Amino acid sequence: MKIGELARRTGLTAHTIRYYERIGLLPFAIRDHAKQRDYDGSILPWIGFIGRLKTTGMPIRDMLRYATLRAQGDATAAERGALLEQHRARVRHHLAELQACLVVLDTKIAGYAGSARGSAGDAGGSKGMEPHHDAIQQGTREPVRAGPARPL
């Protein structure tokens, strides 16, 4: 399999695949007579797993650590397991946060739906807002004016 087909099958771009190889996230691919990368199917599960780590927000440097340990063989299994367990804990935490945020979002949206016609006012529950780090206690109403939003 050449890089183009691998790209098609993984949803990555050829550029990205080469980039992953460059940084060591993918093994150095065997080249054919014309010095082109020649993949076999065994790379696919690994790329799939990388994709899942990425989806769950693992930074590349951690994936790299995992990949490196993997390359070192069975002796590193325990460390790899620990790494994944830490990651899982982070993912679970994030998941819980997301669920909490979803509830707030639901409330907010319900507020907008409720005030469908006529004076809308402050949609959704404007209390119980949690800050970035659980630091907000006080709460009145959200401000109505926002600055003259530059195009960024």
Place this chain on the structure above:
Amino acid sequence: MKIGELARRTGLTAHTIRYYERIGLLPFAIRDHAKQRDYDGSILPWIGFIGRLKTTGMPIRDMLRYATLRAQGDATAAERGALLEQHRARVRHHLAELQACLVVLDTKIAGYAGSARGSAGDAGGSKGMEPHHDAIQQGTREPVRAGPARPL
């Protein structure tokens, strides 16, 4: 409330708060006699909400859109509602993805735990891997060698 206290209460840095004001995500704060920003508590729920949008992965430009609509008053309520609904759909989708990934992670970790001592081999289920975009069908085993991981 001066910017330092607001920073403490929100978990943001003063730098970040100024940045948010600059780009229009926070309203232009009233300045006191010494031209220092003087906040009242009404900003807190808004910052809290921004934090939640951020947690759920909304890009700043979308928050900006929301903030701008908000600034335009009740007439934009419907559009704001739609915006949040779209966002909610994305968050739900992402949540589902995360949960699926968590299952895979669990399996993998169970595999590492199972092979605690002795020959570890390929920990976790090495089948059923989904690619980045559901494009991988084929699957054998993950590669063992990874390139000489450059420091990136």
Place this chain on the structure above:
DNA sequence: GTAGGTGTTCGAGCGCGCTCGAAGTCAAGG
């Protein structure tokens, strides 16, 4: 009066994860 602490503006820089373009090589098809 002076030191310390907190604030101000401005613009540059950073870390991440790609993304892209240039210039060249190679093989197959008409």
Place this chain on the structure above:
DNA sequence: CCTTGACTTCGAGCGCGCTCGAACACCTAC
């Protein structure tokens, strides 16, 4: 033979979301 197209390497550039430092202003306490 010549075109087409997929590949190669290399290095620069980008979009995002901050992050930081410089140089200066101001208030308060000693």
